Amino acid sequence: MVNKAILIGYIGRDPLVRHTNNGIPVATFSVATSESYKDENGERKELTEWHNIVLWRHNAEFAEKYLKKGMKVYIEGKITTREYEQDGIKKYITEIVGNNVQILSSPASIADRPDREIPLPQEPPYFKKSSDASTKLSEKSGSAEKSEDSSLDAATNYPSLSSETGEDELPF
Numbered sequence: 001m002v003n004k005a006i007l008i009g010y011i012g013r014d015p016l017v018r019h020t021n022n023g024i025p026v027a028t029f030s031v032a033t034s035e036s037y038k039d040e041n042g043e044r045k046e047l048t049e050w051h052n053i054v055l056w057r058h059n060a061e062f063a064e065k066y067l068k069k070g071m072k073v074y075i076e077g078k079i080t081t082r083e084y085e086q087d088g089i090k091k092y093i094t095e096i097v098g099n100n101v102q103i104l105s106s107p108a109s110i111a112d113r114p115d116r117e118i119p120l121p122q123e124p125p126y127f128k129k130s131s132d133a134s135t136k137l138s139e140k141s142g143s144a145e146k147s148e149d150s151s152l153d154a155a156t157n158y159p160s161l162s163s164e165t166g167e168d169e170l171p172f
Contacts, residue, residue, distance in 0.1 A: 003078045005079050005096045006075070007031055007051055007074070010031065010032050011069050012032050012050060015028065015063040017061075017064040027055040027060035027063040031050070031096075033051065034046055034049075051096055067103070071105050072104040076100035077096045077097045
């Protein structure tokens with residue numbers, strides 16, 4: 001059996017990172033996906049779905065450092081439904097527990113979208129854009145040095161993070 005979800009969409013709010021009693025970081029945020037279609041009158045309609053995303057451990061730390069509202073992301077994970085009680089009423093929530101996160105947009109591409117008023121996220125200080133290699137700032141010399149870093153996503157020059165170890169089955 002397979003339980004796999006793949007989403008490409010825009011982050012709806014900055015990730016909220018909390019820690020379990022054991023100190024394990026958990027990030028939650030929402031991602032919007034959209035599809036368009038023509039109705040029976042030939043008018044173009046757009047349908048937007050909001051997805052609750054949960055990231056554990058190093059994926060949560062990655063989200064806290066690099067993910068910001070408005071960024072386009074690729075999320076791969078599994079669909080889960082959990083039950084909780086609020087004011088004596090049972091409620092259910094469906095979430096995507098992500099195990100692979102990739103940033104698909106840079107701050108510059110977010111600024112190019114005039115239809116959205118989104119604050120630009122800060123680019124991590126130790127990653128600078130370069131056409132053929134990543135440029136890292138040397139702390140000792142203060143100079144920039146080029147290095148081939150396979151952990152950087154070629155399109156965005158941000159780190160790419162994937163977890164093959166599975167997710168924790170811990171409650172919030």
